[in-house]
Amino acid sequence: MSVREYLMPRSVPEAVALLERHGPELLVMAGGTVVMPLINEGISLPERVMSLRHAGMDHLEKRGDVLAIGAAARLSQLLAQDAVPLLSEAARHTASWSIRNMGTIGGNLFTPPPGGDVAVALLALDAQLRLAGPHGERVLPLADFYTGFMTTAMAPDELLVEITVPLATRETAFLKFGRKHANTPAVVTVAVALARREGQVGAARIALGAAGPHPIRVRSAEALLVGTALDAAVIGRAAAAAVDECQPFTDGIATEWYRRRMVGVFVCRALESL
Amino acid sequence: MASTIVTFELGDREVEVMVKPMTTLQAVLRYQLGCTSVKEGCRQGGCGSCTVLVDGELVMSCLLPVEEVAGRHVATLETTTPGEGVDPLQQAFLDHGAFQCGYCTPGMLMASKALLDRDPRPTRETITDALAGNYCRCTGYQPIVEAVEAAARAGLGEGAPSR
Numbered sequence: 001m002s003v004r005e006y007l008m009p010r011s012v013p014e015a016v017a018l019l020e021r022h023g024p025e026l027l028v029m030a031g032g033t034v035v036m037p038l039i040n041e042g043i044s045l046p047e048r049v050m051s052l053r054h055a056g057m058d059h060l061e062k063r064g065d066v067l068a069i070g071a072a073a074r075l076s077q078l079l080a081q082d083a084v085p086l087l088s089e090a091a092r093h094t095a096s097w098s099i100r101n102m103g104t105i106g107g108n109l110f111t112p113p114p115g116g117d118v119a120v121a122l123l124a125l126d127a128q129l130r131l132a133g134p135h136g137e138r139v140l141p142l143a144d145f146y147t148g149f150m151t152t153a154m155a156p157d158e159l160l161v162e163i164t165v166p167l168a169t170r171e172t173a174f175l176k177f178g179r180k181h182a183n184t185p186a187v188v189t190v191a192v193a194l195a196r197r198e199g200q201v202g203a204a205r206i207a208l209g210a211a212g213p214h215p216i217r218v219r220s221a222e223a224l225l226v227g228t229a230l231d232a233a234v235i236g237r238a239a240a241a242a243v244d245e246c247q248p249f250t251d252g253i254a255t256e257w258y259r260r261r262m263v264g265v266f267v268c269r270a271l272e273s274l
Numbered sequence: 275m276a277s278t279i280v281t282f283e284l285g286d287r288e289v290e291v292m293v294k295p296m297t298t299l300q301a302v303l304r305y306q307l308g309c310t311s312v313k314e315g316c317r318q319g320g321c322g323s324c325t326v327l328v329d330g331e332l333v334m335s336c337l338l339p340v341e342e343v344a345g346r347h348v349a350t351l352e353t354t355t356p357g358e359g360v361d362p363l364q365q366a367f368l369d370h371g372a373f374q375c376g377y378c379t380p381g382m383l384m385a386s387k388a389l390l391d392r393d394p395r396p397t398r399e400t401i402t403d404a405l406a407g408n409y410c411r412c413t414g415y416q417p418i419v420e421a422v423e424a425a426a427r428a429g430l431g432e433g434a435p436s437r
Binding site: 031097183 | 295317
C-alpha cells in the first residue's frame with residue numbers, strides 16, 4: 001500500500017479545489033467498488049486518493065420534473081426509489097446487496113463494460129450530467145459523455161456532481177442477461193424507453209451494455225420504431241438493426257459472436273414486453 | 275504521509291487503531307483487532323468472505339478504507355455471537371450442515387443476519403438474492419438457504435438487531 005494521503009472533502013467546492021491542486025494524478029473514488037480492487041491488487045498505485053463520500057452529493061430526490069441523483073448516491077438508494085421504475089430495476093440487477101450498499105450511481109458511469117448496467121438505463125432515459133470544475137458548472141447529456149473505452153468528455157479537472165433524469169412517463173423495459181442469475185457481469189444488457197401516442201411510437205431509446213466500448217444507444221434501431229405501432233415485423237427489423245450497429249467484444253464472460261446474437265434476442269424480448 | 279488514528283465502535287466497545295492511509299477495514303479487523311472471522315478472500319469485493327455490518331448495513335470490508343468508519347459502528351461475527359454458545363441462526367447452520375470448510379460461513383451469517391433484521395419472513399428468492407454476493411466453494415448453497423429459511427421459520431428475525 002503506497003497511498004500517502006486519503007482526502008475526504010466535505011463539499012463539492014472543496015473537492016473541486018483539491019482536484020485542481022493535485023491534478024489528474026489524484027485518484028477520485030466514490031463507493032470504492034471499482035477503485036479499491038485495483039489498489040488492493042497493486043494494479044493502481046496512487047499517491048493520493050480523494051473520497052467523494054462526504055462531499056454532500058449523496059442525495060436522491062424529486063426536483064420539479066426530474067429525479068435528481070447525487071453522483072455519490074448509492075445503488076441501494078436507487079433500488080429503494082419508485083419514481084423511475086427502470087432505474088430501480090437496473091439497480092436490482094446490479095452486483096450484490098453489499099456492493100449496492102457501497103457502489104455509487106455516479107461511479108457506475110465510470111465502470112468499464114461489461115459492468116455499468118445502471119448507466120445503460122440512464123442512457124435510455126436521456127439522463128443529463130452536471131459537472132463541476134474550477135471555472136463553474138456545466139450540463140452534459142449522458143448521450144454525449146462517452147468518447148471511447150474508459151474515456152469521457154469530462155475534463156481532467158472536472159467532477160461529476162449530479163445526474164438528472166426526466167420524470168416524464170415512459171414505457172420501459174430492462175433486461176440483463178448474464179451467466180448466473182444474480183451478481184454477474186452482463187453478456188448483454190438492454191434498456192428501452194419509449195412513449196406512444198394513439199398507438200404510435202413517438203420518441204424511442206434503446207441502450208445496450210456490454211455491446212460496445214461503453215454503454216451505447218443503437219440509433220438505427222430507435223429510428224425504425226418511430227411512427228410505428230410496434231408490431232412483430234417492426235420489432236424484428238429493429239432487433240436486426242441493433243445487431244448490425246452494436247460493437248460487442250470478447251472477454252471471459254462471452255465471445256463477440258455470442259454477444260452479437262444475444263443483442264438480437266434481448267432487444268426483441270425487451271420490445272415485445274412493452 | 276504519517277499514520278493516523280481512527281476510532282470506531284466495534285460491537286459494544288470503542289476501539290482505536292493507528293493506520294497507514296487507506297488501510298482496509300478488513301485488514302484492521304483481522305490483523306490489528308483479531309477478528310479472524312473477517313477473512314481476506316479475494317480483496318476484490320467478489321467473494322463476500324469479509325462481509326461485516328457498518329451502522330447495520332451490509333458491506334464488504336475489503337473495499338472500505340478504515341478512515342470511512344471513523345465514529346461509526348462495526349459488527350463482525352465476533353460481536354454478534356453470544357458470549358456462551360451460538361445464536362439460533364448459527365444453530366440453524368449447524369443443524370442443516372450449512373458449511374464444510376467454514377471459510378465463507380462468517381460472511382454468510384452476517385448477510386443472513388442483515389436479511390433477517392430487515393425482513394423476518396424472507397422468501398426463498400429473497401434469501402438467494404441476499405446471499406448472492408457470498409460465495410461458497412464447497413458445500414453448495416442449498417443447505418445454507420435451508421438454514422436461513424429454518425431460522426426465519428423459527429421466528430428469529432424478530433426483535434431488535436443485536437450489536
